[in-house]
Amino acid sequence: MRISDLSRLSGTPVGTIKYYLREGLLPPGRQLGATLSLYGDEHLRRLRLIRALTARGGLSIAATRDVLTAMDEPLDPLATLGVVHYALPTPVDAAETDAVDEQAPRVDELLRTMGWDVSENSPHRRALAASLMDLGRIGADYRTEDLLPYAELAASAAKLDLDRVQRLDDPEDRFKLAEHAAVVVLLLEPVLAVLRRLAQENETRRRGAWARPGDTPDA
Amino acid sequence: MRISDLSRLSGTPVGTIKYYLREGLLPPGRQLGATLSLYGDEHLRRLRLIRALTARGGLSIAATRDVLTAMDEPLDPLATLGVVHYALPTPVDAAETDAVDEQAPRVDELLRTMGWDVSENSPHRRALAASLMDLGRIGADYRTEDLLPYAELAASAAKLDLDRVQRLDDPEDRFKLAEHAAVVVLLLEPVLAVLRRLAQENETRRRGAWARPGDTPDA
Numbered sequence: 001m002r003i004s005d006l007s008r009l010s011g012t013p014v015g016t017i018k019y020y021l022r023e024g025l026l027p028p029g030r031q032l033g034a035t036l037s038l039y040g041d042e043h044l045r046r047l048r049l050i051r052a053l054t055a056r057g058g059l060s061i062a063a064t065r066d067v068l069t070a071m072d073e074p075l076d077p078l079a080t081l082g083v084v085h086y087a088l089p090t091p092v093d094a095a096e097t098d099a100v101d102e103q104a105p106r107v108d109e110l111l112r113t114m115g116w117d118v119s120e121n122s123p124h125r126r127a128l129a130a131s132l133m134d135l136g137r138i139g140a141d142y143r144t145e146d147l148l149p150y151a152e153l154a155a156s157a158a159k160l161d162l163d164r165v166q167r168l169d170d171p172e173d174r175f176k177l178a179e180h181a182a183v184v185v186l187l188l189e190p191v192l193a194v195l196r197r198l199a200q201e202n203e204t205r206r207r208g209a210w211a212r213p214g215d216t217p218d219a
Numbered sequence: 220m221r222i223s224d225l226s227r228l229s230g231t232p233v234g235t236i237k238y239y240l241r242e243g244l245l246p247p248g249r250q251l252g253a254t255l256s257l258y259g260d261e262h263l264r265r266l267r268l269i270r271a272l273t274a275r276g277g278l279s280i281a282a283t284r285d286v287l288t289a290m291d292e293p294l295d296p297l298a299t300l301g302v303v304h305y306a307l308p309t310p311v312d313a314a315e316t317d318a319v320d321e322q323a324p325r326v327d328e329l330l331r332t333m334g335w336d337v338s339e340n341s342p343h344r345r346a347l348a349a350s351l352m353d354l355g356r357i358g359a360d361y362r363t364e365d366l367l368p369y370a371e372l373a374a375s376a377a378k379l380d381l382d383r384v385q386r387l388d389d390p391e392d393r394f395k396l397a398e399h400a401a402v403v404v405l406l407l408e409p410v411l412a413v414l415r416r417l418a419q420e421n422e423t424r425r426r427g428a429w430a431r432p433g434d435t436p437d438a
Contacts, residue, residue, distance in 0.1 A: 011315075048357050081423055085416060096230075116421040124420075128413045131406070138267050140402040142410070149379050150407075151414050153372050158418035160368050162426065183359040185419065187350070188369075189412050191361070194347045195370050196411070197304060199377035200404065201343075202335040204300055207381065 003029070006039045010047045017047065025050055025065055049179055057186040063087040067182060080181040081165070086123060088186070096133070103129035103136075109144050114151050157192065161185075222248070225258045229266045236266065244269055244284055268398055276405040282306040286401060299400040300384070305342060307405070315352070322348035322355075328363050333370050376411065380404075 007014045020026040026046060029037035046068070053059045053067060070083035107128050111118055118125065135142055161184045168180050204210045226233045239245040245265055248256035265287070272278045272286060289302035326347050330337055337344065354361055380403045387399050423429045 045357070052353055052357055079423075079428055081419060082429055085420060088416070111417065114421075116417060117424045118417050118420050122417065122420060124413050124416045128410065128417070131410045131413060134271055135402060135406055135410070138264070138271055138398060138402065138406075140399055140406070142407075146383070147410075147414075150376065150411055151418070153376055153379075154411065154414035154418040155422070157369065157372055157415050158422040161415075161419060162422050164365070166426075179357060180359055183354060183357065185416070187354055187357075187359070188361075189415070191347065191350045191354070191366075192369055192373065192415070193408050193412065194343050194350060195366075195373035196376050196380075196408070197307070197343045197404070198330065198335060198337050198341065198347070199370070199373040200300060200380060201304060201337050201341060202333075203374070203377040203381050204298075205336045207385075209298055210301055 001039050001044075003037065003039065006043055006047065009044055010051065012047055012051060020047070020050060023061055023065065025061065025068060045179075049182070052187055053182065057088075059087065059186075071179070071182075081162075081185055084182050084185045088123070096130070099133050100126060100129045103132045106132055106144065110147055110151060113144060113148065114155070116151075116155075161188070220258050220263075222256065222258065225262055225266065228263055229270065231266055231270060239266070239269060242280055242284065244280065244287060264398075268401070271406055272401065276307075276401075278306065278405075290398070290401075300381075300404055303401050303404045307342070315349070318352050319345060319348045322351045325351055325363065329366055329370060332363060332367065333374070335370075335374075380407070 001009075003014055003017055006012075007017055010017075017026065021028060026043060029039040029043065031037045050064060050068070053064045054061070059067065064087075066087045067084050070080055070087075104125070107125050110128075111125075132142065165181050165184055201210065220228070222233055222236055225231075226236055229236075236245065240247060245262060248258040248262065250256045269283060269287070272283045273280070278286065283306075285306045286303050289299055289306075323344070326344050329347075330344075351361065384400050384403055420429065
């Protein structure tokens with residue numbers, strides 16, 4: 001297909017596709033002339049993945065390139081998870097570095113109590129420290145014992161995640177596997193957040209305390 | 220304290236504080252002269268909440284005002300949850316409305332299977348539909364049976380959330396309660412997402428497949 005077809009089918013402007021080509025996120029098409037290149041289904045699929053990683057996942061172009069490069073290597077699909085993990089944005093305001101570092105012992109304690117094996121260099125340690133700092137600042141202190149039941153739920157979710165990636169293992173199509181690893185890490189996150197919100201509404205109604213928007217007067 | 224102290228203690232620029240005052244997010248201080256107003260701890264606390272809702276929670280100024288207004292009403296703390304829920308940003312690209320609507324029956328089926336009581340008007344139904352569409356587009360179809368175990372985990376998380384809000388019930392300090400409701404809905408979300416990422420690394424290592432960043436060569 002031509003670049004215009006690729007644009008229409010993926011919902012991505014032509015200028016953006018050209019930018020991805022220049023940045024090396026998308027491999028070049030088959031060149032048929034000075035101004036004509038043809039693209040295939042693999043371009044469409046990769047373009048949709050790029051959109052998902054950048055628009056929904058919040059990855060930068062550089063981080064997206066790292067993830068896509070990793071996917072082209074012959075890695076175990078679970079190992080691809082690691083590459084995605086360390087490419088994820090975990091913004092911590094430079095002005096707040098010290099305040100975040102103060103929370104590090106609490107993160108260590110939680111990981112130790114859970115018996116989790118996580119690299120000292122994981123960016124998610126800092127991300128958790130930053131979130132705990134945020135909570136503390138508005139007076140919502142979550143101690144290790146408050147966080148443990150949530151950590152148990154996270155451990156259960158991680159087992160479901162990895163079971164799925166392993167079940168999909170298909171040596172014929174390693175890009176598809178790597179895609180799924182990225183999906184499981186990144187694109188399932190908003191799904192889980194929304195499920196929790198829906199469950200909160202249900203649970204609030206069940207406890208008889210829902211008195212707010214979304215309801216018609218006689219509902 | 221003066222506005223300059225409020226700025227320093229909250230880490231918010233004076234211009235931003237003045238903007239919040241003009242927009243009615245922050246109540247006016249005690250005016251002592253044409254150019255001097257004094258602010259109290261309640262201003263500092265509210266300012267930190269505004270920063271948390273906007274910077275970390277992604278709420279617009281209008282949505283933040285809705286949430287804060289709701290907090291000033293004498294509502295049951297659980298009912299405040301509802302206000303926060305319906306003020307949350309759930310962006311769905313207008314060009315994709317039809318594609319999202321196609322997923323609505325799948326959302327209905329999941330909610331029915333879980334037996335969840337959620338308003339037809341909940342914005343989170345659409346948010347879930349949009350996420351399912353994203354997943355389907357890159358070939359990761361999550362059927363109802365795939366989502367059910369995650370929904371069970373979300374239900375457990377929601378029970379923990381509401382237990383905490385109810386335990387904090389304190390008629391002396393309803394603003395604090397409302398704050399906590401917002402915290403539980405919004406600021407705990409990144410905590411749970413990060414816990415899942417940390418659990419994924421642990422689970423991947425446990426299955427012997429972690430071969431990637433963060434490790435020193437002899438680790």
